[in-house]
Amino acid sequence: MTETTALVPVVHRTIDVDGIEIFYREAGPADAPVFLLPHGYPCSSYEFRNLMPALGDRWRLIAPDLPGFGYSGTPDRAAFSYTFDGYAGFLERFTHVMELSRYAVYLHDYGSQFGLRLAMRAPHRVTALVIQNGDIYEDELGPKYAWLKEFWAHPTPEGRAKLAANVTEEGFRDEFAGDLPAHLAARVSPDLWKLHWALMDTPQRRENVVGLFEDQATTLEWFPKEQAYLREHRPPTLILWGPHDGYMPEGSARAYLRDLPDAELHLLDAGHWALETNLGEVVPLIRDFLGRASRT
Template identity: 40%
Template structure:
């Protein structure tokens, strides 16, 4: 794989991106609109596709002829987490942000009707991208997006033009004490006691904590985040399949070595943007990627597990600097 020195171009792109982010606000002002009332913000559209008999929801924006970036969401959220990032990317990228089965606006069959595993969630995302004719894309992965994205990489390494890793772990040293104390007992023996501890991750206070932990200014974190997520978590039967996924996460850990081998072999262009105050996936997990991807660029964010409420503009600028100029 041919790699170029983009350091100077990155600096120019970051500066240009900062000006671009100011442009929509200026263009939307009454003085700049004149009598036309034109809204210059890129349009996000909302769609459903039937994949393997299940309705899968996705958000889409940008020119389909532009490079595609697929935004893979985390737990316990959905493509809703990318609502602010999508417009910031869609002037330069074709953006697709799906909801996994059981999440967001996608179908949510019961645990008796659907086998909730990361392999099956990946099958539906993979099927969606096939149906949309996507043969080359950048993957943005956060939290649960990591296990899905790395599966896509190992299935279709020729399709992955690059990776953006945002608090999506793939190394044992990246797991914080909090999840270790809950999930190791669950994986070693699933019973009423270990499930009881894991249920704490489905509680409203935990959902809010995931968004606010590490925030520079908690008042800048929209309560829409946890209100939206918790309403979906509290649907009847959702706890059963979310526990199935928390239990199945052990299969992701078992695949770590295979994912590392794929990263070493294919060396995808990689940007790591990591909230350095994340208690779930700690900074050691970000640094570990560079063992297998020595050319990866690592950007620390003064943030926690979810970073976009306070850092969407910077994340968008970093993505553009890394990938908009890439061949």
């Protein structure tokens, strides 16, 4: 018999983190095991709006909008580092301000880098990992990385202009639905790119994102460290992957098994944003996995 649960309300709050007003979504009992949900680009905590009520009966789900994204504040660059290091440090500070001592972490897109660095800084706090299209294996990067890798190797003003040209409503639409076959693309609501473009379309936010594209080159140096963390600590891990992803194809998912041979891998008929197209498959897989992980 299939388990059915009532949807749990999601609440919306703000909190001050080092002088930055941070918006976050929360669902579930205050004393339940924590599931931390850092979002990817070009999204926000909106990414998890449907997942949270489906799991909040058994877990406390917390999804912040990162600085410069969604409904959170956009501090001046003198006050916040819009780099991968800066965001990883922010996520750690967020957990301290929220007084989160133990948590499972959802690793997706840019959020996979922030979440993994959080895990590396405090391995004893991590109860489990759910990895969904977040790549850390350079040899398995997909073909859509080609233009970024070319820029990282040979940065030029023309190349930077190309980065900036991607920060548009059409660029956002391509991020959310561009790689999907028609039957999946039809499931992706235009709300995703229209909402997030409306929130991102300020000079400061657009410039911050271009700088983050540039800084993404530094993540390649982190890949071997992150792989070493996985080998050493072997956190319980569920890998949910959408292979219709020009940045992170199937090989990017299978590569994790090199360092986590006991990880549970599920390849879905999905793309980069599986929560938009395959929520009905994802929810029971996560429920089952987190339930088992909490007993180990």
